[in-house]
Amino acid sequence: MKFCKEKIILLVCLLLMSMVVFAGCSPDSGNVDSSKNKTHLKVGTDAFQRPAVDACVDALAEMGYDLEVVVFDDNVMPNTAIMEGTIDANMYQHVPFMETFNKTKGGKLVMLEPKLFYTTIGFYSEKYDSVKALPEKASIVVGSDPSNIDRALRMLDAEGLITLVDKKKDFYNIHDVVENPKNYLLKEVAGQQVVNNMQDVDAAVLYGTTVLEAGKDPSTALFFDDKTRDKTYAIGVVVHENNKDSQWVQDLVDAFMSETTWANVDAHFKGSYAKAYDD
Amino acid sequence: MESFFSPEIYDSFIKIIWPALGATFRMLIVSAGFSTIFGFVLAIVLIVTDTRGLYPNPLLYKFLDFIINTIRSFPFIILLVAIIPFTRMIVGTSIGEQAAIVPLTISATPFIARIFEGSLREVDPQIIEAAKSFGASESQIVFKVIVVEALPSMVSGIILAVISILGGTAMAGVVGAGGLGAVALLYGYQSFNTEIMVVTVILLIIIVQVIQTTGNFVYKKLR
Incomplete structure (x- = not known):
């Protein structure tokens, strides 16, 4: 009797688990709001x-x-x-x-x-006063998710720090950099993680909002992204x-x-x- | 979009996944190594200062007990961020692979200590009595009798902890440490690239299988 009960409980649990799994696979429900x-x-x-x-x-x-x-x-x-x-x-x-x-x-x-x-997006450094001052192999933080990394890389490319591959892509990542004359080390870390630890990196691409929330002045960026791209x-x-x-x-x-x-x-x-x- | 057998997936493997595999391995081995050593020392101190131990010291025992419970209560991500000043003191930075090893070790050490403590306590008291009756000194009892008897169980415990540390390395991407978890998240899920996600998960499955099988093998050899 005991053995049967355990089997039933196991089956019910498996059933519930598979229901939860399949519930997550629902197709587009059309989603037209007619109310x-x-x-x-x-x-x-x-x-x-x-x-x-x-x-x-x-x-x-x-x-x-x-x-x-x-x-x-x-x-x-x-x-x-x-x-x-x-x-x-x-x-x-x-x-x-x-x-x-x-x-x-x-x-x-x-x-x-x-x-x-x-929001504005800028290139910030607490160690160097200008892009020219950045040393060889300087560490530059570019963000931790694909769209922000893409934006940071395009910004660095526009300013001439690196060159991205010619091929058109939706999101560039750090492996799409074809020219990096000063061999900058591009770090995939979130801006929010870095903004209070700027002493551990040479520079970082950060959103104005992130800098402000950390209690720092967003206007101190070495350069900003193009305003037209902002929009x-x-x-x-x-x-x-x-x-x-x-x-x-x-x-x-x-x-x-x-x-x-x-x-x-x-x-x-x-x-x-x-x-x-x-x- | 890459298909499973396209040249792009091979390229991704060389440039993204292979280095990530290396990063995961390094973080895993170094953290597991240090936390096993520290956890072992902690466990020995715990069983010795326990009320039924060789040098009972309730104050020390309670203190260590409290520290262990406190560290274990922290969600890993919170611990990682909370100890940044300490991490910087040890490895000089809060970003990167080495910076990830510090919180990984700190979070795994109490876990391993608890596992080892359990294994050491489980040793048959009759064996300890027998050793005492043979005139064994206290340190001989601890290291040559209790530890040796508990060794197979401790090895199982290490394997458990190592696989748990592997889970922790997935979150090390937060401090830019790289690793398979970070790649699966950034280049797989967030980049809508299912192939990379699947490959990294398969690699992780293989790693866990290898760890567990190795552990089982060593366990059998020790019994």
């Missing part, structure tokens, strides 16, 4: 961008919506969540990253215009393409562009975020 009276909005984001999303809660409330912010630990899940229908929209990424997601994961995401915010990397509201003309989507974008929202964003990011849209 005319949608008032509860679920917007996904990552921990860093969260304050920017929290910022529009008042503007949304005025329009009759209530906002639920969903924070994800990584940078792919907010997109898969839209495809699975567990959230309505997200606000944390730029177009190049979204397009790579669409291409490789069969996503059908679109970014609403206008794009909302962008390519602006973040905005992303939804499933089936929803892009829905009323709640337009209202969400409007809420993000309101005065109160901008006041909240600026208060938190203290000048390191700029508006990507024209008032």
Whole structure:
């Protein structure tokens, strides 16, 4: 009798486990929101961008919506969540990253215009005063995720520190560097990890927001990235393409562009975020 | 996108995966080596200062017990960041492979100490009594009797800890230490490159199998 009971318990556990596994493999649920009276909005984001999303809660409330912010630990899940229908929209990424997601994961995401915010990105060093002063084999931190590493490398290429391979790629990585005359050591570490440990590296490509949050002055960069490229990397509201003309989507974008929202964003990011849209 | 048998995957292997394999190995062996030694010393001190040990010292025992529990409570990532000043003192930097070895060792040492302590306690008291009756000195009892008897169990414990350290090396990418875990995350999952993710996971499976098989072999030889 005892043996039978154990077998049954084992089978039930296996069954539950396989249900959990297969639940994660659900295909695109279509995700068309046909409810005319949608008032509860679920917007996904990552921990860093969260304050920017929290910022529009008042503007949304005025329009009759209530906002639920969903924070994800990584940078792919907010997109898969839209495809699975567990959230309505997200606000944390730029177009190049979204397009790579669409291409490789069969996503059908679109970014609403206008794009909302962008941050400055600069080349910082606490050991050297100029790029020329960097020694041979100087360590340069370029970031720890593909889109930020790509951006940092393009910036270094534009300034002439390195040369990237000619072939067009979505995301360049450190193995795409074909010329590196001073043999710089390009380190794949997160900006947030490095900003308080600048003494352990020779230089780092950092976002203005990261530098500011560490209590340092973002204007001390040895050089900044091209402003026009800043706007390519602006973040905005992303939804499933089936929803892009829905009323709640337009209202969400409007809420993000309101005065109160901008006041909240600026208060938190203290000048390191700029508006990507024209008032 | 790379297919499994394209020249690009071979290129990725040479440039990205192979160096990462080396980094993982180095971090694993050095951390495992140091934490086994330190864990062993700690375990010996624990069983000797225990109330039923040779030199009971409740204060020291409780203190070590507390330190061990505290270190083990830290999630690895938090420990890694929290001890950065200490890491810098030891290896001169908070970034890179050597910088990862410090928190890996510190988090594994108490774990190994606990495992060894358990193995040493499990030694049949009758064997200890027999050794005492033969006139063995205290240090002989500890090192030539208890440790020798507990050795097979301790080897199993080391294998357990080594595989746990391997998991820790996956997070060493946070400080730019590289390694298979970091590659799987950065070049695999975040770059939407399934091939690289699969290759690194397969490599990790092989490594774990080899470690476990080696451990089983040594265990049998010692019994």
